[in-house]
């Protein structure tokens with residue numbers, strides 16, 4: 410498969426809505442804001458988009474509604490039920506449709522009142538949860554209903570096996586919080602974090618405290634993908650899609666039958682083959698960070714540090730701007746915002762376009778970036794992008 | 797017992813033999829006759845190989861395990877747990893069926909005492925008139 414999709418398509422526009430704890434508006438309004446921002450960024454008009462795609466957990470507007478209120482009638486709309494890996498999977502779908510000649514230009518968006526709306530762990534009926542989750546009767550009666558509890562189960566075991574410590578988790582948080590202090594639009598801008606403060610913060614679900622968890626917010630993001638020949642006519646420097654891969658692997662996700670493997674373990678090889686590059690070629694990263702530990706587990710899976718050494722890799726400052734792998738340089742979902750992974754993709758595109766040139770936010774001379782998604786341990790998707 | 801506020805396991809087409817056995821203070825596990833793996837949580841076919849050739853194996857009432865992983869919950873994410881905090885939620889890896897890990901609580905155990913590898917044994921908590929919940933306590 411190598412080379413079949415490399416550089417055939419590009420991301421030509423990105424945009425977001427305001428982010429807040431309480432938007433006071435609907436996902437449709439926020440999606441429109443993000444979509445119009447992405448169109449302006451790309452120098453395109455809504456009528457140039459012939460495909461709209463989105464993912465949601467029954468908490469958003471549809472692609473059809475978004476297109477309707479942009480005043481256009483596209484050829485194709487698609488909404489999937491999805492989570493953390495869906496940005497990457499929908500980019501893959503867009504590339505496929507563009508390659509087969511079905512589409513010219515596709516807009517992918519995620520809009521959610523992730524703070525003010527209803528979500529897992531808050532306000533759900535427990536009998537409904539038992540039914541909704543695979544193997545639910547084996548977890549809900551034990552009080553396990555929050556992603557922090559589910560992912561924590563993976564984290565404790567992995568920490569036991571590899572020697573990763575609480576301090577290592579703290580270094581992930583500190584790195585991303587440091588980035589947020591350079592980003593005026595980050596939700597936790599002005600809220601720096603020290604190791605002392607991190608370690609004295611009480612746990613919510615050991616091994617995680619509040620800093621280990623993403624800042625759930627109300628926000629929308631949008632990305633525009635088009636064929637590379639069309640990209641040349643857009644306003645921005647195109648960011649080319651070099652490689653992509655995704656995989657579902659994990660049995661009984663919500664029961665966490667097997668906490669030793671994660672889907673990212675199975676995505677990495679195909680991803681690097683698809684792009685024709687190696688982990689050491691990557692200059693900048695967007696790593697899905699619903700929880701701090703998830704970053705370390707993915708760094709291991711995608712080959713950025715050997716198993717057992719990812720904690721030290723973070724502690725050495727390698728995730729910070731200036732380090733070996735500047736990661737989540739806008740602050741990530743831990744401190745910038747949370748749109749189920751898409752905000753990290755926006756930042757990666759901006760880094761690779763050198764949008765921040767001349768400022769301390771710019772990763773110097775970055776050319777290759779990785780964007781990873783994690784829809785729980787069971788589903789992963791990833792992209793390799795280049796400027 | 798009458799004021800049990802926590803969720804009670806819902807019996808379904810797929811899991812009924814497990815919970816029926818639990819109500820009798822016994823453990824039953826679904827097993828795949830094709831590949832030999834225990835299928836837990838139970839399902840309409842084997843999640844390892846897809847076979848529909850499944851049986852139920854009775855493992856009795858003396859069930860031992862070790863803690864494979866755990867978290868300590870300091871917040872109640874569901875009704876009924878507020879008086880149990882901090883709550884240890886763990887995965888118990890069964891001694892008789894290695895590979896099977898059951899989500900559980902470790903009761904009668906201080907949070908600072910739980911560790912990966914800790915031996916535990918199953919007990920049955922009576923939670924309703926004819927319902928019981930498998931739970932675990934440290935094995936001495």
Ligand SMILES: [Zn+2]
Pocket residue numbers: 828829830831832833842843844845846847
């Ligand atoms: Zn089988």
